[in-house]
Amino acid sequence: MWNKSKKTRKSKTRKHVRSSKPLKPRKRHKRKKATFDFQKWFQKYWKRMLIFILIVGIIVGAVIYLTLPRKNIACFPTGKEKSISELNQIIDQLTTNKTDSLFRNQAHLFVNAGEKYRVDPALLLSIAMLETDRGTSPVLKKFNNPGGIMRTDDPSQFEEFPSLSHGIERMAWILRSYYISEKRFTPQQIGPKWAPSGAENDPNNTNPTWASQVDFFLQKFGGITYQCLEQKEKIPEKP
Numbered sequence: 214m215w216n217k218s219k220k221t222r223k224s225k226t227r228k229h230v231r232s233s234k235p236l237k238p239r240k241r242h243k244r245k246k247a248t249f250d251f252q253k254w255f256q257k258y259w260k261r262m263l264i265f266i267l268i269v270g271i272i273v274g275a276v277i278y279l280t281l282p283r284k285n286i287a288c289f290p291t292g293k294e295k296s297i298s299e300l301n302q303i304i305d306q307l308t309t310n311k312t313d314s315l316f317r318n319q320a321h322l323f324v325n326a327g328e329k330y331r332v333d334p335a336l337l338l339s340i341a342m343l344e345t346d347r348g349t350s351p352v353l354k355k356f357n358n359p360g361g362i363m364r365t366d367d368p369s370q371f372e373e374f375p376s377l378s379h380g381i382e383r384m385a386w387i388l389r390s391y392y393i394s395e396k397r398f399t400p401q402q403i404g405p406k407w408a409p410s411g412a413e414n415d416p417n418n419t420n421p422t423w424a425s426q427v428d429f430f431l432q433k434f435g436g437i438t439y440q441c442l443e444q445k446e447k448i449p450e451k452p
Contacts, residue, residue: 227342232374239338243412261268263414268317286444287444287446288442289439289441290328290439291440295438296317297337300323300334300434301405301413303434304316304318304319304338307347311347311348314349315349316338325378326378326382330382330389331446332385333437335431335434335437336388337384337388337390339431339433340353340388341360342430343423353380356371356380357375360380360383360384367413376388379452382449386451395443399428400424400425401422403427
């Protein structure tokens with residue numbers, strides 16, 4: 214039998230020939246560190262920064278303005294004022310024929326309100342004596358209103374207070390806030406604003422003599438003795 218010789222296949226293998234030249238190391242690209250360019254940033258955002266600073270400045274200034282006490286006028290005792298007992302004696306004399314007066318033995322309420330709101334108690338008491346017919350008017354007895362104070366929401370109606378003390382304090386607060394703050398210290402200076410001539414709530418036309426009538430009581434109580442000065446003091450809150 215004829216035997217065909219088998220040809221052996223030689224495995225084809227690639228021979229790796231090492232180069233005699235040394236391999237060059239790969240270059241690694243270094244990452245550039247991010248740097249903050251203030252000049253470019255400022256040129257881009259300076260307008261926004263300016264607006265922000267202005268807004269913050271306005272807010273801070275407004276807060277300071279609203280919280281710091283403003284200059285206003287306050288009146289302080291000088292040591293020449295009459296004592297509470299002396300004022301009560303004068304009230305008794307002025308109400309001899311009006312024994313139902315609610316001001317009898319109540320001088321301490323006017324003194325306390327005057328000291329709290331920096332208003333001369335003698336002035337406060339004098340105005341109240343006139344406005345209430347020496348402490349006997351129906352408005353005083355019904356509403357505890359010693360100054361003829363009208364309601365802000367309805368000027369045709371009288372303001373009502375829970376107590377006589379509360380009404381006197383409101384009267385003192387009004388005098389300090391709207392009269393003494395405008396340098397109106399005497400009945401002659403207060404009268405044109407407190408009781409203007411021709412007012413609708415003065416049908417008997419008694420307002421023109423308001424100042425002289427208040428001054429009559431004021432002289433009985435020893436006159437104005439408090440000294441009024443400009444102070445950085447907050448006016449107490451409305452009672």
